[in-house]
Amino acid sequence: MMRVLHYVDESNLAWGETWVQLLAGLSERGVENFVACRDYGTLTERLEKAGIEFGLCRPLSQALPFTNRQLGKFIDGFRPDLIHTRLSSAAKIGGWWGKHKCIPVLQTIDKYPKLKYHKDGDFFAACSSSVRDYFISLGVPMEKITVVHNPIDVSKYTRDESVRREVRTSHNVAEGVKIVLAAGRFVDWKGFDVLIRGYDLYLTEHEEDAAKSILWIVGGGEEKEKLTSLAANARFRDRIKIFPFAQDVRPYMWAADLFVLPSKTPEPFGIVLLEAMACGLPAIATKAGGPLDIIEDGVNGWFVKPNDEASMAEELARVLPGTSVEGASRRACERAASFGVGRIAQETTALYEFVTRSARMPSFADF
Template identity: 45%
Template sequence: MKILHYVDENRLAWMAPWIQLLKELEKRGVQNSVLCREGGTLSQELAKSGIDVFTYTPPAQWLPVFTSGIGKIVDRAKPDLIHTRLSSAAYLGGYWGRKKNIPVISTFDKYPKAKYYENSDVLIGCSSAVTAHIKKLKLPRARLIATILNPVLSKYYTRDWSARQKCRQSLGVKPGECVVLGMGRLVGWKAWDDFLRAIALIPERGGYHFWLVGSGNEEKKLKNLSAKLGIQNRIRFFPFAADVRPWLWAADLFVQSSKEPEGFSLMLIEAMAAGAVPIATNIGGTLDIVKDGVNGLLFSPSDIRTLSAAILRANHEEARASMALNAQRSAADINVGRISEETVDIYNKTLQLKR
């Protein structure tokens, strides 16, 4: 079968596992081509991987009638199905799929509005929480709704013990001390202020190192808050890291304090693959990944007392080792082989619906 994948972007945070998924789909008999925007790294990396690429930048992103270039590419690719990612691609791809009588499958990575998906025939949520959101939209053309998690290249994140030791030593971490890492965009809904307030509840003499890696419009506010809480000497801020692996390898615990639901947190699953124990809010796609007390710990949004208690609990060596091992196994289970199999199954079911 021939699939035209459409993503109206020219770079993606999840580019590497997605390209690997496309290559895995090829092994299952899928002929892939990708439509993306011009410029950026996405088209270059796809071409390097031997995947056919079409590039097009819509002159009017939300006016599909003025995007005839997409229609011409669909005619050239002659796909059996169009598979879109992200809202604008679903909106434009859905329009041209309906116009050309080609079924459109749309993957939801977040919680968007219904209007972008009105022409999609099959809807895929990247987590159970996102799928529940899709069902509430009650889209009239949707004939099939399913959940398929985003894959992770777990081997890419397998802990490098030498790099771990080097990073920890360079930042003054002594043997036996615990590194608690937060990483991501420093924006309001990520609730890093709750992370800081939880740190303030943890005894100073516990051998902890608290790190927050990332950038965003809340950075100054968070630094001011750390001073107000009297923890400015306990929390260290680091800028955005292009390669997150050394930080994940160096960490013992990984905190995700989001107060709004994540669709499917790639950073969280990467941390688990790297051997860090996740401590995360019990909302959104996180519930597909973290099982409380088994491969990590959960807490309610803004419940800083439970968060601080979870950090203390996870720092016990036996419990931490068990949860870290289970976290790595959980991450390894969400692999491109499994996800490609589930994806091909959806493709086949969609083609049967067409008949």
């Protein structure tokens, strides 16, 4: 049995639920897991419920990895074959301890971080081809990085038709009206302002379609007032509605017909896109970053130019009036299913075996 120590220097993770499911999938494939994390929180609650062993540790300084002596004690006690880190601070600390304990370190890369946090990694698992290519551009050898996508529990997102009817009825959405949905944090780079302006431009240029769709945006954050004002001043303000943050966004996804991910800059992956597709929503997304691994243009979704409201308006005009949305729904579900926890657990287990066979590789300290 392979022994893997997973280290995240956090205690509350937005992706914690699916990650714990992935750990359970690894256990089923013969991996003995131990998780080191920062404090008690939502992550430890999930680990306890799943019966996965964990321990708490906190460095005195994230800049000084050796101050996390409890992590060193966990390594000595658990005696892992491999250390697997997630997030940059854990990569820096876990990489240092792996190097000094002569244990290979696999680092999952979920964003576009600086290489300095990952100089002691032996091998890298990028969450998307975009993140992999970014790391290669920093000088990481191609043979030391691969893509392992983030997983999704597809069964959670199967459309509930009764909830769909209930939500649409409660918001007086007429039969045949298509709901265009977007969801996420209200920060500038997410591009919700581009979506609002693009949707308003689409209806301005195609007034005959104004009664055939509505735009819903679900979320919260620093841009809330700006987006609310932008929607209120749109020409077709009555077709745009902004909802507060929802802990469970699935009812909105089940009620909707099309999802939009309008990010101005590349998404490292785009888990909300995958969740929407698992709900049966084909999607329009910016042609950059993680969505390039998820969407097949014209098959289960469509691409638009980044930060371009005219491109957004043009794509909405091309997709919404006809039957393209309905035809792509099944294919969106099928694509999401290929990111299921079982398949990602299998890929991860195979990667563990490869990294441990390769033994300790040279660090990137000289890059």
